[in-house]
Amino acid sequence: MNILWDPDPSALERYRFALGPDTTALDSSGMVARALHDNPQVEQVVIGADVPVEEACQLSEAARLDRPELGVILLRSRIDVTTLSQALRAGVREVVGADDHTAIADALRRSRELTSRLIGHAGGGAAREGKVVTVFSAKGGVGKTTLSTNAAVALASEGHRTLLVDLDLSFGDVAISLQLVPHQSIFDAVSMSGNLDDEALRSLVTRHEPSGLDVLCAPNDPGDADRIPVPTVAEVIKVARRSYDYVLIDTPPSFTEHVLASIDVSDALVLIATLDIPAVKNLRVALDTLDMIGSPKDARVIVLNKADTKVGLRPEDVESAIKTGIAVNIPNSLTVPASVNRGVPIVLDEPKAPVAVAIKELVESHIRTQRASEEPDHGDAAARKGLFRSRR
Ligand SMILES: Nc1ncnc2c1ncn2[C@@H]1O[C@H](COP(=O)(O)OP(=O)(O)OP(=O)(O)O)[C@@H](O)[C@H]1O
Numbered sequence: 001m002n003i004l005w006d007p008d009p010s011a012l013e014r015y016r017f018a019l020g021p022d023t024t025a026l027d028s029s030g031m032v033a034r035a036l037h038d039n040p041q042v043e044q045v046v047i048g049a050d051v052p053v054e055e056a057c058q059l060s061e062a063a064r065l066d067r068p069e070l071g072v073i074l075l076r077s078r079i080d081v082t083t084l085s086q087a088l089r090a091g092v093r094e095v096v097g098a099d100d101h102t103a104i105a106d107a108l109r110r111s112r113e114l115t116s117r118l119i120g121h122a123g124g125g126a127a128r129e130g131k132v133v134t135v136f137s138a139k140g141g142v143g144k145t146t147l148s149t150n151a152a153v154a155l156a157s158e159g160h161r162t163l164l165v166d167l168d169l170s171f172g173d174v175a176i177s178l179q180l181v182p183h184q185s186i187f188d189a190v191s192m193s194g195n196l197d198d199e200a201l202r203s204l205v206t207r208h209e210p211s212g213l214d215v216l217c218a219p220n221d222p223g224d225a226d227r228i229p230v231p232t233v234a235e236v237i238k239v240a241r242r243s244y245d246y247v248l249i250d251t252p253p254s255f256t257e258h259v260l261a262s263i264d265v266s267d268a269l270v271l272i273a274t275l276d277i278p279a280v281k282n283l284r285v286a287l288d289t290l291d292m293i294g295s296p297k298d299a300r301v302i303v304l305n306k307a308d309t310k311v312g313l314r315p316e317d318v319e320s321a322i323k324t325g326i327a328v329n330i331p332n333s334l335t336v337p338a339s340v341n342r343g344v345p346i347v348l349d350e351p352k353a354p355v356a357v358a359i360k361e362l363v364e365s366h367i368r369t370q371r372a373s374e375e376p377d378h379g380d381a382a383a384r385k386g387l388f389r390s391r392r
């Protein structure tokens with residue numbers, strides 16, 4: 001799909017022949033940025049002759065880092081050496097005379113070919129896919145929802161296309177934590193099973209406006225949980241990872257079939273413990289279970305929440321009990337329940353609070369390990385190995 005960025009409302013009609021039918025016209029840089037953010041199908045941006053060269057270069061520079069496969073073509077009424085070198089330095093693929101429609105069509109064709117080659121290199125022909133991260137603990141109340149919502153909001157606020165799926169199907173509280181009023185939920189995906197696509201998924205999510213995060217909420221009626229087949233969850237995640245840079249999954253406190261399906265297709269698994277014996281014991285059991293089912297150890301990120309609680313158990317004791325290092329310690333703070341009660345995630349409410357800083361460290365060091373655009377592609381979702389590699 002192409003975007004024509006041109007302030008002139010008649011431009012689309014004028015360039016129709018050169019650009020083809022799959023082109024949408026937008027008249028401002030904000031709208032173009034938004035469309036690129038929301039729509040991974042956009043592969044070419046053609047920038048009209050009246051858009052200032054500085055603005056065009058800014059867009060191209062940003063896209064070069066975030067979406068290297070995106071083709072940017074600049075139209076100019078007069079092409080001089082300064083414009084040409086400025087544009088090419090910013091990563092614009094071609095600068096073409098605005099009146100030469102044949103040259104525009106040729107440039108677009110070359111750019112499309114380059115885009116396909118780049119996508120091909122990144123994924124053996126498959127589109128680049130987002131990173132799926134499941135947040136889990138076998139014990140309730142340790143902070144799964146707190147960490148998954150805040151991590152997802154942090155990613156979305158940085159401009160990454162992020163989806164949070166509430167897989168705590170009976171008692172999910174992501175919606176209430178973010179003060180969302182969902183009209184649709186993951187239950188509505190059931191009737192679309194087998195035919196779920198990007199557009200259908202987008203009709204089911206609820207936008208958290210302050211951050212730009214999309215949320216696929218749990219059903220309103222807890223009874224609907226049992227009516228969601230496991231393959232529907234797998235399909236939702238498969239479709240979601242094609243449209244989002246990050247798909248985070250909040251879970252109930254047990255290894256349900258839905259949770260197993262989610263872990264199976266995840267690239268990373270955040271496991272949470274707190275400083276109490278039952279939580280540590282449950283983490284140990286969860287790790288043993290994951291070992292047994294062949295989930296790779298290197299995809300696990302152990303987080304100790306409320307890590308500074310003075311209860312006689314120390315983080316070192318937890319590490320020796322679970323025989324695994326803790327990746328991130330998150331302090332205990334009353335600001336967390338207070339922010340939940342206000343319905344504003346702490347990473348937005350009090351970004352400098354130690355809890356928010358620790359959550360952002362979790363995101364930066366263990367979830368957003370690389371820029372989304374640099375992340376390795378996972379290839380064909382059907383063929384790729386999930387976390388349960390040895391089971392396949
Ligand atoms: N670092 C923290 N400091 C203080 N309170 C916290 C912290 N993290 C979470 N909490 C509080 O602990 C409670 C449980 O957190 P949360 O709902 O995130 O846990 P959960 O694992 O999702 O629970 P459940 O298993 O019931 O879904 C909440 O009241 C939350 O505000």
Ligand SMILES: [Mg+2]
Nearest residue numbers: 144145168173
């Ligand atoms: Mg929860």
